[in-house]
Amino acid sequence: MRKLKNRRYPGSWFLAIPLLALMTSGRLSSEASGGNGRPFPGLDTSHTFIRYGENHLQFFGQPAPWNQALEKLSAVLLNGTGTFHFVHMGGSHVQAGMLTDRLRARLGSLVSDAEGERGLIFPYKLADTNSPSSIKVNYSGTWVGKRIALSSDSCRWGLSGISVLTYDSLASLKLWTYNRDSANYLFDRVTLFSPFDSLSMEVQVEGGQEQPWLPGQPWRTYTFSQPKDTLNIRFLRRDSTMAYFNLQGLYLGHDRPGISYHTIGVNGAGTAGYLRCTDLVSQFGELRPDLVVFGIGVNDANVPASDFDAGAFEARYDSLINRIQVHNPETAFLFITNNDTWYGKAANPNGESVRQAMYNLARRHNAAVFDFYAIMGGKASIKKWHQAGLAQRDKIHLTRAGYELQADLMYAAFAEALGNYLDLNYKTQIK
Numbered sequence: 001m002r003k004l005k006n007r008r009y010p011g012s013w014f015l016a017i018p019l020l021a022l023m024t025s026g027r028l029s030s031e032a033s034g035g036n037g038r039p040f041p042g043l044d045t046s047h048t049f050i051r052y053g054e055n056h057l058q059f060f061g062q063p064a065p066w067n068q069a070l071e072k073l074s075a076v077l078l079n080g081t082g083t084f085h086f087v088h089m090g091g092s093h094v095q096a097g098m099l100t101d102r103l104r105a106r107l108g109s110l111v112s113d114a115e116g117e118r119g120l121i122f123p124y125k126l127a128d129t130n131s132p133s134s135i136k137v138n139y140s141g142t143w144v145g146k147r148i149a150l151s152s153d154s155c156r157w158g159l160s161g162i163s164v165l166t167y168d169s170l171a172s173l174k175l176w177t178y179n180r181d182s183a184n185y186l187f188d189r190v191t192l193f194s195p196f197d198s199l200s201m202e203v204q205v206e207g208g209q210e211q212p213w214l215p216g217q218p219w220r221t222y223t224f225s226q227p228k229d230t231l232n233i234r235f236l237r238r239d240s241t242m243a244y245f246n247l248q249g250l251y252l253g254h255d256r257p258g259i260s261y262h263t264i265g266v267n268g269a270g271t272a273g274y275l276r277c278t279d280l281v282s283q284f285g286e287l288r289p290d291l292v293v294f295g296i297g298v299n300d301a302n303v304p305a306s307d308f309d310a311g312a313f314e315a316r317y318d319s320l321i322n323r324i325q326v327h328n329p330e331t332a333f334l335f336i337t338n339n340d341t342w343y344g345k346a347a348n349p350n351g352e353s354v355r356q357a358m359y360n361l362a363r364r365h366n367a368a369v370f371d372f373y374a375i376m377g378g379k380a381s382i383k384k385w386h387q388a389g390l391a392q393r394d395k396i397h398l399t400r401a402g403y404e405l406q407a408d409l410m411y412a413a414f415a416e417a418l419g420n421y422l423d424l425n426y427k428t429q430i431k
Contacts, residue, residue: 043408049377049384055409057334057417060359061366065332069290070421073259077110077418080257085119085288087262089274090295091149093339094265095124097132098400102407104261105180107414116258118177118185120287122249126164126173129267134178141171141235148276149268149299158193158218158248158279159287161266166201167244169237176230177252184229191221191251192233193283199243206232218248218279219286227254248279251286262287270299271316275323285327292324295336297358298396301350302343308350310357317361333367339406340373340382342395347380370413372406 045052059066073084086107088100108115124131127145131137146155147162155163177185190208194200195218208222231252235245251262266273274280274296300313324331335358341348355373362369377384385391390402398406 043412044405047384047388047390049381049388051375051377054371054375055413057413058362058369058371059417060362060368061364063366065330065366066368067421068330069332070418071425072290073418074422074425076257076259080111082257083116083260084258085260085262085290086293087120087264087284087287087289087291088293088295089264090336091265091269091299092267092397093295093298093403094263095132095267096130096265096397096403097134097263098398098403099407100261100263100265101132101134102404103410106407106411107259107261108180111258115179115185115256116260117254118179118187118252119260120160120249120251120262120264121175121177122160122162123164123173123175123247124162126247127162132263136176136178138174139172141166141168143171147266147269148273149266149270156195156246156248156279157277159277159283160193160249160264161269161274161277162248164247165244166235166247168235171201171235171245173233173235173247174230175233175250185252186227186229186254187224187231187252188227188254189221189223189252190231191219191253191286193219193248193250193279193286194246195248195279196220198241201242201245202236202238203245204234204236206234218282248283262289268299269296271296271313271320272300274320275316281323281326284324287328289324289328289331291332291334293334293336294358297338297354298341301338301348301354302341302396303350304343305349305353308353310353313354314357314361317357318364321361321365333362333365334370335362335367336370336410337373339376339398340379340385342382347382349379351379368417370410372409375409 072082075082076084088094088103093099121135123135123137123139125137126139126143127147129145143164143166145162145164146153146157148157155165157163179185190205192203203220205222207224207228209224211221211223213220231250294317301308321333337355337358338351340351343350351373355371358369361367382391382395385398385402386393386395389399390405391398
């Protein structure tokens with residue numbers, strides 16, 4: 001295992017000196033500093049069953065991908081220049097949005113004058129499934145959802161792993177998203193991910209100017225002369241050759257500096273499901289990820305111990321990483337080990353197998369690991385999380401309080417890693 005620095009400052013979950021330097025530079029917001037010199041307020045450390053001392057990012061292999069990612073993130077924080085793109089992939093833990101909305105808010109609060117894009121979203125309401133509360137949708141027409149987790153579903157999927165299709169001659173979509181202050185995110189461009197094949201219906205984006213498009217390209221981008229906070233789209237059948245529209249996701253963007261936290265989550269999805277996404281390779285290039293956060297594994301592990309093949313699990317991850325790297329060869333990767341879960345009437349023994357597989361993958365791909373399985377307390381710890389109101393009765397999913405605590409733990413681990421990097425590389429500047 002490789003560490004970014006040989007020592008840690010006292011306090012296992014944050015590094016005060018480098019982040020205090022960010023505060024004195026004037027680029028950190030008062031929320032990030034907590035107003036009292038602490039770089040991260042409000043971490044709940046009251047649960048005795050949580051192993052707070054293990055709440056770190058662990059780094060493996062060659063340092064180049066992560067050094068590059070942390071250098072770019074430092075530029076956003078220290079200078080307010082450039083952008084940094086997270087992409088977080090998973091199953092229902094990500095689709096629900098409680099974990100990722102909290103992480104987006106925490107990371108976004110670091111810089112007071114450089115809010116990032118809302119980024120990649122999916123209008124889950126059209127698929128008649130649960131959605132992050134920060135995504136609001138009104139629509140007309142009949143839409144049918146298709147997701148990679150269901151073997152009975154079949155369609156051409158993109159990077160989101162879920163599609164909604166309409167065959168209505170007059171369908172529409174109105175969409176807006178909230179930030180941490182309950183204000184709408186602004187955007188001056190939108191990218192629609194779709195096959196845009198010969199059967200696709202016509203798209204009208206209200207106020208949008210379509211940008212040049214190459215035939216066969218599974219997305220189209222529209223720009224706006226002024227920033228907008230609400231998106232209105234109509235889908236029209238102009239003639240009999242236009243049969244349907246397949247919406248694979250949307251990207252609400254702008255070119256201002258900041259941190260963007262894109263999310264890709266599908267209920268029930270595992271590694272095999274994401275390999276069904278035909279347009280994932282080309283569309284991932286549009287996200288330009290600096291860091292891909294992998295939280296895929298709970299559904300892979302939700303089988304009898306005799307049916308879980310760790311080697312095949314790793315091979316599927318290898319394939320997914322290779323596809324992402326086609327257009328993003330310098331991307332850094334972070335693996336989140338499974339939370340402990342229940343299978344049947346006992347703790348799922350596959351949690352430890354997934355954990356070991358992710359360590360193997362991290363060594364192979366110069367990646368990092370956030371060992372949530374160990375941090376939360378290891379095997380059977382989900383029962384204690386449930387008793388504390390942090391996990392749901394199914395002992396697979398967390399409650400809102402549990403997801404928000406996980407997000408706070410991850411944010412603290414990021415803050416520590418960034419602090420270590422800054423301390424190692426910016427000592428002269430800090431003095």
